[in-house]
Amino acid sequence: MANLPSSPPIRDDDSRSARVSALDSRRRTRRPRPSTRVDDPTSGRVRTIDSRRPGTSFRVSGSSKPCAPANKELEEADNEIQRLNELRLGDDISYEEYSGYLRQLPSKPDVDTSTKLDAVQIKELNARHALYRSKYYQLSQRQAPKDKIYYDKWKECRHREFLEERFCKYCEEDSKLDWYFHPDYCKLAGLEDYQRLVPRNYGGYEYVRWDEYHRDCHSYETEQEYIKYCEELSKKLKWMEAYVPNKSPSIKWGRILTRGAYQAIKIATDFSMMTGNLAFPGFYEWFDSMTFDVCYYNELDGVFYEIWQRYTNERTFRDSLDEVYKLNRFPLRQHIMRAALENDTLCSDLEEEFLSCTICLKEFAEDKSQITEDKARELIAEALRKETPKPKFYEDYCRKKIDIARAIGLISR
Incomplete structure (x- = not known):
């Protein structure tokens, strides 16, 4: 370990x-x-x-x-x-x-890394973990059945504990579950099952510092x-x-x-x-997250909505952008709009992003009064987040882990 x-x-x-x-x-x-x-x-x-x-x-x-x-x-x-x-x-x-x-x-x-589980305790832990996996897999299939073969296989062997454990272990190793019990942490007697639970880091970069997030083995309360x-x-x-x-x-x-x-x-x-070891990195991660929002999300939904309201076959993107810039309603985006108005390449890039993020409003193009500003901005904001995915930090990791723990019954709701 x-x-x-x-x-x-x-x-x-x-x-x-x-x-x-x-x-x-x-x-x-x-x-x-x-x-x-x-x-x-x-x-x-x-x-x-x-x-x-x-x-x-x-x-x-x-x-x-x-x-x-x-x-x-x-x-x-x-x-x-x-x-x-x-x-x-x-x-x-x-x-x-x-x-x-x-x-x-x-x-x-301190985390006790010296006291290990004995053979009997490991057998009990494996059986308990198999039940957690099967419960989560059933829940995920009821919500969004994507693989009927896997589900049928589980139903065939659900009354036979050995096959159930083997099947659920196979599901976990085959990444059918988006979490797992870390094998190194499963050897330690001083940890609770919540501390052994680790959300997967898909692609190796979903979470910014995934290795550190799970290595500290923090409790649910922390x-x-x-x-x-x-x-x-x-x-x-x-x-x-x-x-x-x-x-x-x-x-x-x-x-x-x-x-x-x-x-x-x-x-x-x-x-x-809250220890200093959590508070300091937590502040800087929060600052990173906030900075990303300011740079890529905040107020941009409002800018694109106002441009969309003005953008027609008769009025160009640049003309619409110029009108929105002169409104002076989006202080975080004034410098971007000004730069785009002064540079054809930047204006073209911003127009491409605008078109990509407002395609969700295509059905309302003929009669824009059919959708409220709040709903339109919500759809644009969702498109912005898909266009530029945000890195996930420890707060996101904790939220995901707690959601999993609640779903499988590790913690009460």
């Missing part, structure tokens, strides 16, 4: 960007690298979070006497933080307060808390969305990222099982 890491590292921002970019070769857009340099308000120096032990160690990487250009950047950063404070967007947390929040977080629980933690980040750090389109390595962006990270650790203290 692979060693269970005591501290999951924060991924390097360049590698994160490369993975997201690889999933969208059509756009070939690499997201800017957010600075990990943070300002220490107590010393005036620039510090960097030590990625080897997230949030627990800092090293000074700047001078207390910045040069003239840095003075200007510092002034811009100070002004932006002051503006956020006046608007009450985010929490103004000092380094000392942040350190106090960090100390409140519990340590990561993963349920992690989902709630991510939901709180989405509510309380929504103010960060406005900085994504124009973010670039700078002192100001470093302050913004630090402000968000410090607030995330404060939020984590509201959850009894």
Whole structure:
């Protein structure tokens, strides 16, 4: 069995960007690298979070006497933080307060990898797991019967435990189930069946850090808390969305990222099982997820809907786009629309994406009043997500795993 890491590292921002970019070769857009340099308000120096032990160690990487250009950047950063404070967007947390929040977080629980199941326990575990597999397979067939041969074979041997176990094991190994019980974890006596359960990573890239997601063997209670933690980040750090389109390595962006990270650790203290090893990677994964939404989804459904309303045989895409741009209703998309209006190639690319994402509205082309704006935007948003699939993070992994566990009866509903 692979060693269970005591501290999951924060991924390097360049590698994160490369993975997201690889999933969208059509756009070939690499997201800017957010600075990990943070300002220490107590010393005036620039510090960097030590990625080897997230949030627990800092090293000074700047001078207390910045040069003239840095003075200007510092002034811009100070002004932006002051503006956020006046608007009450985010929490103004000092380094000392942040350190106090960090100390409140519990340590990561140890996983016993030395105590193994004996032969009798393994036999009981295999029988129990066979029932879980057969139950899930029956449920999946009732919902969407795709392979009658498999189902008939199961019915023929359902009253014979040995054949049932062999058949269900075959289904699992043949990827007929979208999850499995990890064979290494099935040897450990200290784990519950929920901790042994692993959703499949189809293609090897469905989940961004799948190996790390299952290797930590978190409990159901911990993963349920992690989902709630991510939901709180989405509510309380929504103010960060406005900085994504124009973010670039700078002192100001470093302050913004630090402000968000410090607030995330404060939020984590509201959850009894949220360790620093989960809270820090959780913040950066949430930030990646939010950045992807801002770059590829947010407001684009509204832009395409407004263009669709104006787009006719008599009115070109460019004319429709120009009208929507002048509305100035979509701040996250103004720069994209302006760039498309100034560049024929970009305009052609945007038109191609528009046509692809509004084909779902074809039946309403003659009478656009037959569909409401909300429904039309919902269909466009769904098409956008199919056009540009989003990478799945630990929150998605936990949701999938909990859904499976509930379906097979590992946990109560």
